[in-house]
Amino acid sequence: MTDPRMNDHEIEALFAAARAERAEPSAALMARIMDDAMIAAAEAAAPRPVAPRPVAAQTGRRGLLAVLVAAIGGWPALAGVATAGVFGLWIGYAGPGDVGTLTATILGSAYGPNDLVPSLDTYLTEG
Amino acid sequence: MPFDAADQDTDEALLLAYGRGDARAARVLTLRLTPWVLAYARRLLRDAAEAEDVAQEAMLRLWRIAPDWRSGEAKVTTWLYRVVTNLCTDRLRRRRGAALDAVPEPVDDSPGAETRLQQAARVAALDAALAGLPDRQRQAVILRHIEGLSNPEIAAILEIGTEAVESLTARGKRALAQALAGRREELGFDDD
Numbered sequence: 062m063t064d065p066r067m068n069d070h071e072i073e074a075l076f077a078a079a080r081a082e083r084a085e086p087s088a089a090l091m092a093r094i095m096d097d098a099m100i101a102a103a104e105a106a107a108p109r110p111v112a113p114r115p116v117a118a119q120t121g122r123r124g125l126l127a128v129l130v131a132a133i134g135g136w137p138a139l140a141g142v143a144t145a146g147v148f149g150l151w152i153g154y155a156g157p158g159d160v161g162t163l164t165a166t167i168l169g170s171a172y173g174p175n176d177l178v179p180s181l182d183t184y185l186t187e188g
Numbered sequence: 189m190p191f192d193a194a195d196q197d198t199d200e201a202l203l204l205a206y207g208r209g210d211a212r213a214a215r216v217l218t219l220r221l222t223p224w225v226l227a228y229a230r231r232l233l234r235d236a237a238e239a240e241d242v243a244q245e246a247m248l249r250l251w252r253i254a255p256d257w258r259s260g261e262a263k264v265t266t267w268l269y270r271v272v273t274n275l276c277t278d279r280l281r282r283r284r285g286a287a288l289d290a291v292p293e294p295v296d297d298s299p300g301a302e303t304r305l306q307q308a309a310r311v312a313a314l315d316a317a318l319a320g321l322p323d324r325q326r327q328a329v330i331l332r333h334i335e336g337l338s339n340p341e342i343a344a345i346l347e348i349g350t351e352a353v354e355s356l357t358a359r360g361k362r363a364l365a366q367a368l369a370g371r372r373e374e375l376g377f378d379d380d
Binding site: 066067068069071072073074075076078079080081082083084085086087090091093094095097098099101102105106 | 206207209211214215217218219222223224226227230231236240243244247248251252254255307308310311313314315333334336361364365366368369372375377
């Protein structure tokens, strides 16, 4: 006996199986991506001039926020904190195993990302 | 439901906020976009480690374009799908010449109930069949039938016309049906 070709319904069943199987990113990957985000932001926010401008001029141009970030070591200093937050969040969700999609988990959880990592303002006031 | 305010923002609003220096926006975007970027790259490459590299590279390109992102020109997801598609295409071209059977087969050792095993077997069979399609057909079929995108969106990602997308997906599905002929019973499709 020779099997006929798969029909549309059967192929759709394969697609459905593929849609249902989504490998979740590892915590390490999420941490690397978050690190990249902080580093890219640092590069964009602080193109290095040859001679640094006076602080007063920088304040006028870049704004108080940028100066405060620079005062605690710039964006890279925030990278570790933010990465730790994402890493912890990810461990919490991915660790137990079959937890479904991250989005659904976040939305169904009692905690949002904000609860685990304070806002930028918090970093600044702590600095 | 405890929504994070940032969770309700569009991808573009978050990207623009990140471009202005909002670290929280980067975090939300990372959590929101990375899972499907990785899943799509894995589907195209069939290699977990390479897919991780592509996901990281695609997200890095997103971070770098953020300060220059022009509002309303393109959807962030469309842009990202295009970047991932191109990165994967480059990697697959570098692999060209390798025998098809040198491409790692997904390991089908998933524990659990019989239905779970069958689902895994179906995914493995589909992935193997997809791997045999030409690049563009594979991309179009995955974007249409697994990622669930519309034809116009796929056209924007692949930078082709919608008619070409329809043609690619139709030919791709026919080729899949051909490639999977003979495996119906094995995959739990009984003739009755």
